Amino acid sequence: xxxxxxxxxxxxxxxxxxxxxxxxxxxxxxxxxxxxxxxxxxxxxxxxxxxxxxxxxxxxxxxxxxxxxxxxxxxxxxxxxxxxxxxxxxxxxxxxxxxxxxxxxxxxxxxxxxxx
Amino acid sequence: xxxxxxxxxxxxxxxxxxxxxxxxxxxxxxxxxxxxxxxxxxxxxxxxxxxxxxxxxxxxxxxxxxxxxxxxxxxxxxxxxxxxxxxxxxxxxxxxxxxxxxxxxxxxx
Numbered sequence: 001x002x003x004x005x006x007x008x009x010x011x012x013x014x015x016x017x018x019x020x021x022x023x024x025x026x027x028x029x030x031x032x033x034x035x036x037x038x039x040x041x042x043x044x045x046x047x048x049x050x051x052x053x054x055x056x057x058x059x060x061x062x063x064x065x066x067x068x069x070x071x072x073x074x075x076x077x078x079x080x081x082x083x084x085x086x087x088x089x090x091x092x093x094x095x096x097x098x099x100x101x102x103x104x105x106x107x108x109x110x111x112x113x114x115x116x
Numbered sequence: 117x118x119x120x121x122x123x124x125x126x127x128x129x130x131x132x133x134x135x136x137x138x139x140x141x142x143x144x145x146x147x148x149x150x151x152x153x154x155x156x157x158x159x160x161x162x163x164x165x166x167x168x169x170x171x172x173x174x175x176x177x178x179x180x181x182x183x184x185x186x187x188x189x190x191x192x193x194x195x196x197x198x199x200x201x202x203x204x205x206x207x208x209x210x211x212x213x214x215x216x217x218x219x220x221x222x223x224x225x
Contacts, residue, residue, distance in 0.1 A: 046157070046215070103213075106161075109158050
């Protein structure tokens with residue numbers, strides 16, 4: 001149980017375009033979802049935390065107008081990278097928590113974004 | 117500030133045992149996770165410790181000492197597939213997950 005999927009698994013886009021990444025909890029309801037970014041040979045960097053039905057909480061230094069997060073349902077959160085630039089190329093990973101007492105985060109497989 | 121320290125890289129031999137240490141200074145403590153991450157993949161859960169002591173799960177064991185702010189992950193009978201990064205993460209008093217930078221483990225034949 002506790003499976004999280006992401007789509008797409010990889011995407012290549014041109015500079016200036018927008019890309020949407022979906023994160024779904026397949027067999028549980030995720031009250032909280034997290035979006036991470038990971039550059040090569042670096043650790044995970046938390047970008048934002050989103051709770052279903054409310055605005056996402058962004059970490060310091062993450063532009064909320066550039067990285068739009070929507071958590072419209074208990075099983076779906078989306079991250080939209082707007083006006084993407086080559087420096088946005090990274091590995092984006094989402095994770096989800098089942099509830100307030102479940103501390104474990106279940107990770108999606110990640111999305112490799114390359115901006116040309 | 118909050119800080120989690122792990123060695124950047126370790127090398128071990130196939131069939132041997134390796135211990136990866138993690139020390140933390142966080143505002144409160146509600147548990148510690150170890151995750152394994154292969155290159156280009158998302159992290160996968162290995163263990164969760166909230167009480168002092170050793171938790172054994174097959175070839176992997178995890179130890180916690182809350183008074184010392186210290187944990188280690190012990191990997192026995194190393195296999196080539198164990199080559200990966202191992203991430204230590206602590207849940208602080210606000211129930212936020214604080215991540216270490218990870219330890220890259222290289223297994224040699």
